[in-house]
Amino acid sequence: DAGITQSPRHKVTETGTPVTLRCHQTENHRYMYWYRQDPGHGLRLIHYSYGVKDTDKGEVSDGYSVSRSKTEDFLLTLESATSSQTSVYFCAISGLAGGFGTDTQYFGPGTRLTVL
Amino acid sequence: TQLLEQSPQFLSIQEGENLTVYCNSSSVFSSLQWYRQEPGEGPVLLVTVVTGGEVKKLKRLTFQFGDAKKDSSLHITAAEPGDTGLYLCAGVGPGANNLFFGTGTRLTVIP
Numbered sequence: 001d002a003g004i005t006q007s008p009r010h011k012v013t014e015t016g017t018p019v020t021l022r023c024h025q026t027e028n029h030r031y032m033y034w035y036r037q038d039p040g041h042g043l044r045l046i047h048y049s050y051g052v053k054d055t056d057k058g059e060v061s062d063g064y065s066v067s068r069s070k071t072e073d074f075l076l077t078l079e080s081a082t083s084s085q086t087s088v089y090f091c092a093i094s095g096l097a098g099g100f101g102t103d104t105q106y107f108g109p110g111t112r113l114t115v116l
Numbered sequence: 117t118q119l120l121e122q123s124p125q126f127l128s129i130q131e132g133e134n135l136t137v138y139c140n141s142s143s144v145f146s147s148l149q150w151y152r153q154e155p156g157e158g159p160v161l162l163v164t165v166v167t168g169g170e171v172k173k174l175k176r177l178t179f180q181f182g183d184a185k186k187d188s189s190l191h192i193t194a195a196e197p198g199d200t201g202l203y204l205c206a207g208v209g210p211g212a213n214n215l216f217f218g219t220g221t222r223l224t225v226i227p
Contacts, residue, residue, distance in 0.1 A: 035217075041219065042120070043217040107158025109157055
């Protein structure tokens, strides 16, 4: 258990509403990631962070924004949710503080989001 | 996008049978990882292979990295119901956002 929690674990929302997912770690890892998982696509990177206030886009970043104001928290926001954003969202962490993004990523339990 | 294709996408076998899952790409990776994911949980790392041609064994699981470092395979001997899950390969590239996941193989082992 790498000390990663995600909240909420399940959420149902309506098209057009804003949604924020939270990832919290207790491991002091430098890198944090948000992925979405859809059938037939594996996991696809949305955004990642390489430090407090340092973030960058991944493969499928359109419609998503992120923020990291503290080492332990990484927030994913859907400004105006759409049905195509219905998915399971995973947070991951890697790289102990002071090091580089190591190859091993540790994943949280996931958040199942349904946009009606 | 560095696409990783896994085959088969679904596999259902009887307990005790052997199976092989393949992970193929046109891209070269510095190393390759295999993860297993159970329902309602995040993926968990099983192994990392680094050297072209490398073979690693984890009990009944054998992982091989292709000589050209573009593909990999996972072989399970005498499958057990506990092996049931989603198997994901992930190519490791340069940089912090450095994992490129395959499409996944969902394995069901029937008792």
